[in-house]
Each structure stands twice: as C-alpha cells, then as structure tokens.
Amino acid sequence: MxxxxxxxxxxxxxxxxxxxxxxxxxxxxxxxxxxxxxxxxxxxxxxxxxxxxxxxxxxxxxxxxxxxxxxxxxxxxxxxxxxxxxxxxxxxxxxxxxxxxxxxxxxxxxxxxxxxxxxxxxGALGMAVNDTVLKKRNLPAPTDWPDLGDPKYKGLVAMPNPNTSGTAYTMITTLIQIYGEDKAFDLLKKIHNNVPRNGYTRPGSGAAFLAARGEVAVGVTFLHDAVAQNVRGFPVRAVAPKAGTGTExxxxxxxxxxxxxxxxxxxxxxxxxxxxxxxxxxxxxxxxxxxxxxxxxxxxPNLDKIKLIDYDFGKWGDSATRARIISRWTKEVFPLPRR
The missing domain is CATH 3.40.190.10 (Periplasmic binding protein-like II)
Incomplete structure (x- = not known):
C-alpha cells in the first residue's frame, strides 16, 4: 500500500x-x-x-x-x-x-x-502636453499637428524614432493621410528642427515620459500613455490634434x-x-x-470625443510601404541639422 x-x-x-x-x-x-x-x-x-x-x-x-x-x-x-x-x-x-x-x-x-x-x-495618437513648462516660457499649448513645427517650440518637442517605434510610424502615416506625403514630410522636417538632441526616443511612451519630466513641453505619443503619466502625478495632459488623428x-x-x-x-x-x-x-x-x-x-481616453481619421491599416501595414516610409524619414529628415 x-x-x-x-x-x-x-x-x-x-x-x-x-x-x-x-x-x-x-x-x-x-x-x-x-x-x-x-x-x-x-x-x-x-x-x-x-x-x-x-x-x-x-x-x-x-x-x-x-x-x-x-x-x-x-x-x-x-x-x-x-x-x-x-x-x-x-x-x-x-x-x-x-x-x-x-x-x-x-x-x-x-x-x-x-x-x-x-x-x-x-488607442488614439496625440500629444502629452506639459503646461508648466509652457507657462514658464509664456507659450500657448499646441492644439494641432502643424503647431509642432512652429519655431517657438524650438527644443521643446519629443517624438519617437520610427526605426524602432510603431508610435512614430503611426504618426508619420497619420500626417500623410491628412496632408499628403510631401506636405507631411515638409511638416516632419519642421518638427525635427524643434526636437532636442535627446528628443527622439526608442519607444513611443518615451516621448510622454520626457514631457512628464519637463525635459520638453510636448511629447508625441498615444493618448493613453499621456494619461498614464498624469495618473502617476506628473503635470501633463492628453491633447488630441484638431485636424484629426490616427489610431493603433x-x-x-x-x-x-x-x-x-x-x-x-x-x-x-x-x-x-x-x-x-x-x-x-x-x-x-x-x-x-x-x-x-x-x-x-x-x-x-474617450475615443468617441476625438476626431479620428479612417486609418488604412492594410495599406500602411504593408512591409514594402513601411520600409519605404521609414527609409524616407531616415534619409530626408533625421540627418537634417537643427537650425
């Protein structure tokens, strides 16, 4: 037994x-x-x-x-x-x-x-805005994508790098769907001029983190990442661009x-x-x-209260298209000197 x-x-x-x-x-x-x-x-x-x-x-x-x-x-x-x-x-x-x-x-x-x-x-794409930093600079908060290319935000914008971040790729393809490809890249060049040396992050949430810490005033990120920083006690809020925004x-x-x-x-x-x-x-x-x-x-974030574009997931998820868009940004935008 x-x-x-x-x-x-x-x-x-x-x-x-x-x-x-x-x-x-x-x-x-x-x-x-x-x-x-x-x-x-x-x-x-x-x-x-x-x-x-x-x-x-x-x-x-x-x-x-x-x-x-x-x-x-x-x-x-x-x-x-x-x-x-x-x-x-x-x-x-x-x-x-x-x-x-x-x-x-x-x-x-x-x-x-x-x-x-x-x-x-x-989730929807947008901005993490630090009003405390903006107030110190006596600057208004950005409300739309073109604002991020305004010279008054020199050194105050963070965004992820599309070579590593799906958030950044979603941002670029969102701009293309709103403004057309060439105009979108013209805007990306202006935004690049406002990104400080450490302003390009590996993950998309990294831009929200830089805004939360006050290293920049605005971080391009998914809105739920901006909300997360706010819940953690940082002085940032989520802002959805007026012209519309893409989703993931x-x-x-x-x-x-x-x-x-x-x-x-x-x-x-x-x-x-x-x-x-x-x-x-x-x-x-x-x-x-x-x-x-x-x-x-x-x-x-309440997506019903945000202007969302009809994001074409199939088109922009295509491997060749994805590679071409990221390559164009890497060649035409990232090497540009900040003036």
Whole structure:
C-alpha cells in the first residue's frame, strides 16, 4: 500500500510537471513591461506554466522576428502597433490563429484589420502636453499637428524614432493621410528642427515620459500613455490634434514555428479573457481593450470625443510601404541639422 501511494504521488507530480512544461512559453512584449509582467504572473497562477518575455519596441520586435525566422525563440508577439503584426503576417513570421474569444472582440476592430491578426487593444495618437513648462516660457499649448513645427517650440518637442517605434510610424502615416506625403514630410522636417538632441526616443511612451519630466513641453505619443503619466502625478495632459488623428490596433499573434505553439495558443486565449484584460489598468495601461466584455477603465481616453481619421491599416501595414516610409524619414529628415 505504501509503495502504491508513493508511486501514485510520483505520478501526480510528474503529470503536474509535464503539464507545466507544456504550458511554458516565451513572448515578445511590445506593450509596457509592467503590463507584460502582471499578465505573465496571472498566466502562471492559472495554468502553472511559465511565461517569460523580452521587452522590445515595435520596430525591434519585427527585426528580431526577421533575424530568427529560421529558428524562432519566441512563441507569441504580445502588443505593439498593427503595422508590425500586418507585416509579420505577410512575411509569414506570424501565423493567424483564431482564438476562442474571437466573436467577443469588438467587430469594428476585427473589420478594420481585415482579420489579418488578432486585435488586443486600441488607442488614439496625440500629444502629452506639459503646461508648466509652457507657462514658464509664456507659450500657448499646441492644439494641432502643424503647431509642432512652429519655431517657438524650438527644443521643446519629443517624438519617437520610427526605426524602432510603431508610435512614430503611426504618426508619420497619420500626417500623410491628412496632408499628403510631401506636405507631411515638409511638416516632419519642421518638427525635427524643434526636437532636442535627446528628443527622439526608442519607444513611443518615451516621448510622454520626457514631457512628464519637463525635459520638453510636448511629447508625441498615444493618448493613453499621456494619461498614464498624469495618473502617476506628473503635470501633463492628453491633447488630441484638431485636424484629426490616427489610431493603433495593437495585436497579439502566434509566432510561426515557435518552440511551443500549443502554449502560445493557450496564452493568446488567456490574454483575451476579460479577467486578464482588466489587469492592464492595474498597472496604468489605459488602452481600450479588444474584448467587448472587458470594462473600459475610467481613466482611458474617450475615443468617441476625438476626431479620428479612417486609418488604412492594410495599406500602411504593408512591409514594402513601411520600409519605404521609414527609409524616407531616415534619409530626408533625421540627418537634417537643427537650425
């Protein structure tokens, strides 16, 4: 009897260990690191599986997936702007997986991305404005995109670098859709002249952080990142440009030929549950979550009160288009001397 009990106990431990191992995965975190951590902790608590992650900005995520195409080390791409998910799917770096909660996701989000990837959240682009800095300079707050190119804001504008940031790419393509490509690049050159040496950040949230710390007066960022800084007690507010602004539909995608696809699918199903999506607001990530059953955090920007353009996710998510636009900015805008 004792031997039988021992064998039964060992079998149970072995089964539990195997189940945990099968649920282990590694994911690229294209969202805020603290959000990824709280999700990873919750995943382990519910499934017993380990979810390890590496924080990379959108552009870095795509570069890493391309570099590892023959032998991926990740199972899931969690977060990051839609252009990366669109490009990754078209390049077969990512594989579309229809999750269990598919029909619970906002239909308009699914329609906008044309079922190319799984929507995880959405948010609108805009500015983080530090009125304290502006008041010291006796300057008015900018209200629209052209204001950012006004010489009176010399050295006071921060924005992310499109070579690493999906936020910056969304900004550039938003300007193109509003003003046309050549006029948009003329404006980007004027904005560049107002960006200080340390004003180009790797992640999009970095520009909001510089504005929050008072290193600049304005940071181009997603509005939920500006709200997050305000909630943390910094003197910044979110401003949506009057001419209109673009949106992101951040995604979650299965990496093609990842080391543990079964765990990857399990993780995707887990992060789309309302109970999991609610965790974002607990770490001050105020995007609108994709599951219609997930309550919208009180601090989240109200997209119904913002003038949104009809952002073409398919067109601007195309790999060749994305590469061309970023290359043009890198060649024509970034090297220009600040006058």
């Amino acid at each position: 004792r031997r039988t009990k021992r064998l039964l106990t060992l079998t149970l431990f072995a089964t539990a260990a195997t189940a945990g191992a099968q649920g282990n995965l590694t994911f690229v975190c294209g969202a805020q690191a603290d959000w990824c951590q709280v999700v990873a902790n919750a995943y382990k608590k519910e499934t017993g599986g380990e979810a390890k992650f590496l924080r990379l900005s959108a552009g870095e995520s795509l570069a890493r997936l391309r570099a590892e195409k023959a032998n991926p080390s990740f199972d899931v791409l969690f977060g990051g702007t839609g252009d990366v998910h669109e490009a990754g799917t078209k390049e077969k770096l990512l594989t579309f997986y229809k999750p269990k909660a598919w029909n619970e996701l906002y239909p308009e989000l699914r329609q906008q991305v044309k079922d190319a990837y799984i929507p995880l959240y959405t 539909i951040g995604g979650v995608s299965l990496v093609t030929n990842g080391p543990n696809p079964a765990a990857g699918k399990q993780f995707i199903d887990f992060v789309l549950k309302p109970e999991t999506q609610k965790l974002a607001a607990t770490v001050e990530s105020f995007q609108i979550q994709s599951n219609a059953k997930t309550p919208v955090a009180a601090a989240s």
